[in-house]
Amino acid sequence: MNLLVVGASGFLGAEVCRQAVAAGHRVVGTYHSAAVAVPGVAPRRLDITNRAAVRALLTGVRPDAVVATPYRYDDWAVTADGAAHIAVAAAEVGARLVHLSSDALHAGRPTPYTDDDVPTPVHPYGAAKAAAETAVRAVDPGALLVRTSLIVGEGSKQIQLCRDALAGRAVLFTDEARCPVHVSDLAAAVLELLPTELAGPLNVAGPEAVSRAGLGLLVARHDGVDAGGLKTTTIAGAGLHRPAQVVLDSARATGLLRTRLRGITELYG
Template sequence: MTEFGKALTAIETPIPGLVVWELPVHGDSRGWFKENWQRAKMTAAGLPDFGPVQNNISFNDAVGTTRGIHAEPWDKFVSVATGRIFGAWVDLREGPTFGAVFTTEIDPSRAIFVPRGVGNAYQTLDPDTAYVYLVNDHWSPEAAYTFLNLADETAAIDWPISLDTVEISAKDLAHPRLADVTPIPPRKTLVIGANGQLGRALQAELGDHAHIEYATRAELDLTTSGLAVARRWRDYDVVINAAAYTAVDGAESPEGRATAWAANATGVAALARVAAENGVTLVHVSSDYVFDGALERPYREDDPVCPLGVYGQTKAAGDAAVATAPKHYIVRTSWVIGEGRNFVRTMASLAERGVDPKVVDDQVGRLTFTDDIARGIVHLLRSEAPYGVYNITGGGRPVSWADIARSVFERTGHDPARITGVSTDDYFASAAGPIAPRPRNSVLDLGKLEATGFEVRDADAVLSAYLTD
């Protein structure tokens, strides 16, 4: 008997992510009505905004019809339109809850959200039962499925009607026991731009796991057509875009301008569409160059962008595109130091070779080491910080490029007085070719990041360790 008048309520189960929902059903002498799926109300109550794309109905004539146990690589929202079922769910995902079991009855006043990888089965308790489920992906022969035998002794499901007497398919009877089941792995994480200095730091931070993939530009170029079908994107949970065109001065040339816009804006917009259409969390790395540097305080995440040059304009456009993806992190950083050629290594080399350089002293910011950016990105993902824009840089006192050069000279045993500070205008006065305008203030406010529990390292202290290493 369907219960009327219940409040919309979520009931957690022992299987992570598997949640029973009590549904309000309104009835009278004519019958009943319910909102079986109501996105605004249900997401506000805590149901994941899982993006269903298909609605399926399985009609069952007889009492005791039994189906399952099937685990698919998509989420399901299961309910009953007419009749009643005994439902059984077994966690078939990799992890500590593999093999966990939950059972309950479902009638029109109850539903259950079944996350990807949790095995689903049911047995009808009333005739003419209509079993309804929303899914957030289309069936594909390329998708990975996992099955468990309905009579598995380890799961030990207490079926209300003996499996010996019910209507059941031969295929379901032939599924493997739990000891022989291949667990469904986590959805994948993809790092784009894996050969860059940040990409290499992300490889060190994320490690070598089967569900983590790294792609170079040769393997996945955002500027080429066909990005939407370059991967089975529904299999991905997170995409981290560490690829970009970063030749700030080169972007001011006609050829560089076209390349910068293609890589930093058009390609990023295509990636944002992929993320939005496939429920992917997109992490995109941005820059202090989206600001003009005119403020006399650190830039916050909500300050309006106002880029000076082509590079900054393309990065700002990319940020705007990424913000259209429902699940996104835009990570703004500045003065990046990692593996390969960089300012710190150049200064150390000049000091060793006896060169006394002129270094800009009217641009102020903080160094940011790539392992700190990688660490910050992983923190945002694992802590499930609210989506949005976050500044990630080194901490401590803001300094100029000339100040950093003097620190490098001093810490490598050379006289810091060999550094001559000059203005940006004087430094580039005799330069050949186009020169991009630089923000004078590149200091980014770190309060929002620190409020998530992330520990910001002092940039000066990290510089010392970097030079020692």
């Protein structure tokens, strides 16, 4: 397969590249500022907010498939507009598109979210991810939208946040639950889904829900450090308005995939 990974210098993008190269695919990986450091990947600098540049790159590479992983938490132009530019260009060259989305587009509720639940964003990043999905589906109804949760593993920002909280440099919420997924499991699932004809939203997250504070305790146990210094609070206590309990029901993906999505207790317990 001739594969284009947009955001190849990111945590997930780099892992997708590593596994794709190992599987024998020809891989082109884009980056914006941090260079792509994966052996066997042809790097291409790309500003995804520049529609003409995106179109020129895809016209030149003519990939069979595109995995779009880029995001910037506080930048609508990257998260929403950039996703639209990629979708348009991928459709023009006839490439299969897998767009990485997020549980951040949900508002939070006591019951799990299924694949078919519509976005209910409550903050700008969630709104940008929802807008990205809308744009991608409008441009390419055959695109697959992989909704995932906190991505963990060595080098993960989520794990570093836990270590910072254990050292008293950050704070973790006791009332914010997510379904963490290991980066290698998620990358393997994405590559497995590429040759399928699945379209629309698909939850691909870990099978266990855990609070941010609970994740911090698991990391402490995994690292063999004292959890006594773990700094925690609640969302309300921090004066914030953000999703609390966002649990993704990944039963459909689990039934379809050979890749096993490991639970957070297995990974860090």
